Amino acid sequence: MSETIIDKPASRQGTVDTWQPVCRLEEIVPETGVGVRLAQRQVALFRTRDDRLFALDNHDPFSHANVLARGLLGSVAGRRVVASPLYKQHFCLETGECIEDAEVRLQVFPVRLAGDRVEIAASPVRHG
């Protein structure tokens, strides 16, 4: 839908081979997010209360602003979501799907914890 004018399309080929260290776990306040610069992309990285990690596009397709890392975390009908701080649409942390508009979906990136370091893979996970 939205013209992804500024988002440079991420490379879709390749496997999860390029784990990139991003920060230490303790640098993220539980139940909040931080912005991450990953090659050409901006990623929103979240840490939940139970220390699960999620990484999605930081670009909000509705406002075209790079703000999703600054959204509030929550759940809607049992699915963990982040709410856009601008117009409050909800995006599923696991799949990137927008709850209000099934046509919109954010890219999701693999994250892992290596010791106390958070690592993100540069190539997005492909859904469906």
Add this chain to the structure above:
Amino acid sequence: MNKQQLLLIGHGMVGQRFLEALVARDGLSRFDVTVLCGESRPAYDRVGLTRYFTERDADALSLTPSGFMEAHGITLKLDTRVSGIDRQARTVTTETGERLGYDRLVLATGSYPFVPPIDGNDRAGCFVYRTLEDLDAIIQAAEGARVGAVIGGGLLGLEAAKALHDLGLETHVVEFAPRLMAVQVDEMGGALLREKIEALGVTVHAGTGTQAITDGEQHRHRMVFGDRHLETDVIIFSAGIRPQDTLARACELTVGERGGVMIDDHCVTSDPAIQAIGEVALWSERVFGLVAPGYQMAECAADHLCGQGESGFQGADMSTKLKLMGVDVASIGDAHGSTPGSRSAVFLDQSAGVYKKAVVSACGKKLLGAVLVGDASDYGDLLQLCLNSIDLPGDPAALVAPAGAGAPLLGADALPDSAQICSCNNVSKGALCQAIDAGCTSVADLKSDTRAATTCGGCATLVKQVLDSELAKRGLEVNNHLCEHFAYSRQALYHLVRVEGIDSFDALLERYGEGDGCDLCKPTVASIFASCWNQYVLTPELAGLQDTNDYFLANMQRDGTYSVVPRVPGGEITPDKLITIGQVAKKYDLYTKITGGQRVDLFGARVDQLPAIWSELVAAGFESGHAYGKAMRTVKSCVGSTWCRYGVQDSVAMAIRLEERYRGLRSPHKIKLGVSGCTRECAEAQSKDIGVIATEKGWNLYVCGNGGMRPRHAELFASDLDDDQLLRTIDRFLMFYIRTADRLQRTSVWRESLEGGLEYLREVILDDSLGLADELEAQMAHIVDTYQCEWKTTLQDEEKLKRFRHFINDATPDNELAYVREREQRRPAYPHERIELVES
């Protein structure tokens, strides 16, 4: 059974409604449906078209639910214009030469704007007003233009004129008839309407025919009216519409003398395989240029195709209300009193700018029509009286008496079940009641279940009234659970938090909630904690609960940057402080604006710049203005006795005292105060949550006023208070509000929902009927004593400052912000400008 081929030509408002009606009747099990749409977008809300000028968001106007076509297996071909119909062969041909067969054909081609045959009407810079593309072209032409003119002063012409005016053009309306909206409004109403339109800054030339359009000298065009002329850069034709019946004429369907495809009550044309609906159709010698009759036709056509309920189209009501901001005009039924024997009751108040006329039947018992200019608040009631032929409650003159002179005309209860509440979507009161029986408990539920109030919105108040009275009748209460995580109201949670001393979200969730929380309950709980315990909002346990504005102590703007608003108590500021604000703004190139709250807002600060900006402001003695919080905002004041010849008290000193007392106070919604130095009320205190007006003997206190979306005058609560009495009363009042109000409920709305009303409030606050006064005062004292400037505290804490960066792994700022300079300052680029800015 083999499915029949159904072709729909035109995917406008009525076309889409027809598809939905077909789906609802399971018509897709009988028909394979293909839609040929001449426009490049699926159906959108043409009625709301003018919103596009301000919102610039085509998606927001869409009427086609996403996935609708796919889900029902409907084929939609965009950008596909049909050029011919072969009725013998039962095929249609598109402009690209494609040929499609049909068993049933439905024409929903709408109408096209009529452009009068004037020399020069096809010059570049002349437009019509019908599609999104038309609006794009107008927006483009308006850039760099100074003057705009609309030809035609009807309903649509005035809408177009307002839009041109809002685009910043000097605007003219040129109308051939001697008055505006001649179809709907009578002479006296027209004269008043003209005054109102001119007061908006639009020049009206009535009784003026345009003879030719030629090259202008100062502007692009010259419109020639006999010996006079008008020069303008942009011209919009809005001189009426004509049914888009070209296809029907070419294949020799019967059309009316003045256009329109003739249909019967089932929308069938002279060829039984072809139906026509919407603005293209001619029923009983009439075409209907409104959407509601088109929707009714869509339903009837679908009924007929599916062999269901022989409903039949029976004509439609043509009452209208102008959707112009700032001018109330409405016309109902027989507005001109042309029914034989009818009589009129008229009310005119030229100084108030109100004109009302009621047209009553010869027997004086029924309302036949009405004209309202300047005050259309009775539109809903009058329309109901008229549509349902309800016996008039009393003297016809009461219908037009000035507001407040009599009892409300009609309550929701007085309406019969058959009363049509939403005419756009043909929803009766009975249908609303059924939906309420089936479990709807909010206007939102009713909207999605019945579609009422989803088109022009004119019926929304009435829908709410029906809902409220029906819920009350059923002894039901509106579900006020905070969200799916807490089955409690805000008020109940407040009590639990306070009584049990809970100060962490996890503890509250564990005891009284479930799941993880969300963006509704988290900020609400954070606000409750703040008004109970007043801890610093960015402690790690609380940080994750704050909305982004509270998390970064600044207001997020549409591009993701923030605004900075230092507190300026009472609006009083020293020249030195003003200079500091100027210097900071200049250094960081912040867009600077005086706010409506007597202070200065600096826009466009990146998240990584906020700490530096605030350290300069704090060093110069500024504090956070809490413009970001649901909190006490500003205390507006007038200059008062310090300078003003009329001032009877020092309103500035009192305003500063109040602002410093309540600064940082978190509450269910924002709180604004005002203090005026005398009864002339220059601080507009009576529009504030708390208004204070000086008297010879002290202060009068007003409460529960509101500006904003639904303005409400504050009510006098107590008179001639001295300073201490005033503070004590406000302490109690605010704390009681904080305890008992719902989430995002301003004092005005809270007051209206309080059982017992103002008297009850006086008993609790002034007479201490609940024995709460001491506790309320003590609670406020705690908040006042524990105040800290959140920015000052934050700047002292290295840990906290770490969050003010765009990337955790890179010190650079967001690299995708784009700005445009306008009037010597910068503003975020709009999406269409970003394409150029970013690609170049």
